[in-house]
Amino acid sequence: MPLPLLWLGAAVLGAAAIKELDEKREAQEQLRENSAGISMRGDLKKHDSGIAKYPKEVFKNDTLAIVRPGALVCCGLGGVLEHTGILIDEDTIVELHGSGLIKAISPNRFLQERSGTDIYVACDSTGESICDGLTAQRAIKQIYDYQDYDLIKNNCNRFVWQCISGMKEEITTFHQLNKSLSKRFDRKIYWDRWEAHNNC
Secondary structure, three states: HHHHHHHHHHHHHHHHHHHHHHHHHHHHHHHHHHHOOOOOOOOOOOOOOOOOEEOOOOOOOOOEEEEEOOOOEEEEOOOOOEEEEEEEEOOOEEEOOOOOEEEEEEEHHOOOOOOOOOOEEEOOOOOOEEOOHHHHHHHOOOOOOOOEEEEEEEOOOHHHHHHHHOOOOOOOOOHHHHHHHHHHHHEEEEEEEEOOOOOO
């Protein structure tokens, strides 16, 4: 009969671990709110952009993003712009390349020929990526398609928004993308750093 006792012990330890993780997440959210000086619960008017933390911005309690398939990712582009894509798994990001080709590439390739060395993920205040499975499916369906790329009118921001929303809309800037993302998911956006192969 020692086996059922082991199961009971494992269940108690598992519940304790989950409770501890929930408490850490709650503490992290509170620290973020205090660092940003804003409330993350519902008040989207304090930042019209929808962004609570920009890429490369560091908070006292900076943590790595927890990513899931369908997450929106970005990296620097020439030190002025952001290049965006959709994460499929820890080894694959789908992007609209400047040639107009929609490609599935590795995180390392996503950073090549771009400024910066880090990939950032659109997250909520707890560090969880803002995403859904439909976004990943829409991105996968478009791999190897070609679009008439235009730096202003039909760029990576418009492509990722089409993957997220399923609609073709005039989203062309990183600012517009964040505003729409914040409105769609009814939360502020934190661009947290992601280390590939850390989790997915």
